Amino acid sequence: MKLEPEPRDEFLAEADAAHRPASQVVRELMRDYVQRQRELREYEAFLRGKVDIARRSLQAGEGVSNAEVEDQFSALRTRGERQA
Numbered sequence: 001m002k003l004e005p006e007p008r009d010e011f012l013a014e015a016d017a018a019h020r021p022a023s024q025v026v027r028e029l030m031r032d033y034v035q036r037q038r039e040l041r042e043y044e045a046f047l048r049g050k051v052d053i054a055r056r057s058l059q060a061g062e063g064v065s066n067a068e069v070e071d072q073f074s075a076l077r078t079r080g081e082r083q084a
Helices: 005-017 022-059 066-083
Strands: none
């Protein structure tokens, strides 16, 4: 791995100040990076799945328009205000 001298020296100094071998810190950083990337890919796949399901639902005519949702919640708010 090629590193610029200044950040490399700062990294080594911080690892030394923490009384930890630089190689151990690098391994931890690599594991964290791999885990974050894996979680990101899994979350993106989850979202794509949700969007696909929603699109199929709309194409099948199962969706509800924004106006209908607004009307339903307006009615709920009105009922709630009356009960309060």
